[in-house]
Amino acid sequence: MKTLLAAVLALTSTCIQAAQFNVLVFSKTGGWHHDSIPAGVDAIKDLGKLHDFTVFWTEDPNRVFNDKELGKYQAVVFLLTTGDILNVDQKAAFERYIKAGGGYVGVHSASDTEYGWPWYTRLVGHMFYVHPTIQTAVLKVEDRQFPGMERWAPRNLWTEEWYEFMPAASNKLK
Structure with a gap:
C-alpha cells in the first residue's frame, strides 16, 4: 500500500507545475477598438x-489598478489599448507598481494610449x-546576436501596418 501511494504521489507531483509568474492583460479602449x-x-x-x-485578462481598470491588485502580478500587458483609460488614482497606482519593479509590455496601440500623461509617454x-495603409517593407537584421534574431534571415520582406511615431520623450522615467 505504501509503495502504491508513493508511486501515485510521484506521478502526480511531476504533472503539477507551479506558475512561474502572473501576468495581467489589460485591453481597455477609449478610442479605436481592435477586433x-x-x-x-x-x-x-x-x-x-x-x-x-498565469494570465488574467480584464478591460475594467477599477478591478485591478490599485496597489493590492497590481501587487499580484509581475507584469502588466497593455494589449491594444487606446485613448484615455485610467483615472488619476489608477495612474498613481500603476506608477508605484512600475517604480517598485513591476513589468510592463505594450502591444501595438499601447503607444496610442494616455497622450496627456507624461509619465506614461516616458514609459512607452x-x-x-x-x-x-498596410504595406510591405524590407527588414534588415542589424544584430543576429540579439535574442530571438538568430533565426531570422539577414533581410526579410514583411507586410505590416507600420507606425510612425512622435519624437521621443525627452525625460527619463522617474
Whole structure:
C-alpha cells in the first residue's frame, strides 16, 4: 500500500507545475477598438500554458489598478489599448507598481494610449502619430546576436501596418 501511494504521489507531483509568474492583460479602449483583442488574449494565454505563467485578462481598470491588485502580478500587458483609460488614482497606482519593479509590455496601440500623461509617454518612449495603409517593407537584421534574431534571415520582406511615431520623450522615467 505504501509503495502504491508513493508511486501515485510521484506521478502526480511531476504533472503539477507551479506558475512561474502572473501576468495581467489589460485591453481597455477609449478610442479605436481592435477586433483582434480576443485573438491577442488567446495568444498570450497560450504562451502562459506553454511557459508556465498565469494570465488574467480584464478591460475594467477599477478591478485591478490599485496597489493590492497590481501587487499580484509581475507584469502588466497593455494589449491594444487606446485613448484615455485610467483615472488619476489608477495612474498613481500603476506608477508605484512600475517604480517598485513591476513589468510592463505594450502591444501595438499601447503607444496610442494616455497622450496627456507624461509619465506614461516616458514609459512607452514614443507615442503613435499615424500609420499609412498596410504595406510591405524590407527588414534588415542589424544584430543576429540579439535574442530571438538568430533565426531570422539577414533581410526579410514583411507586410505590416507600420507606425510612425512622435519624437521621443525627452525625460527619463522617474
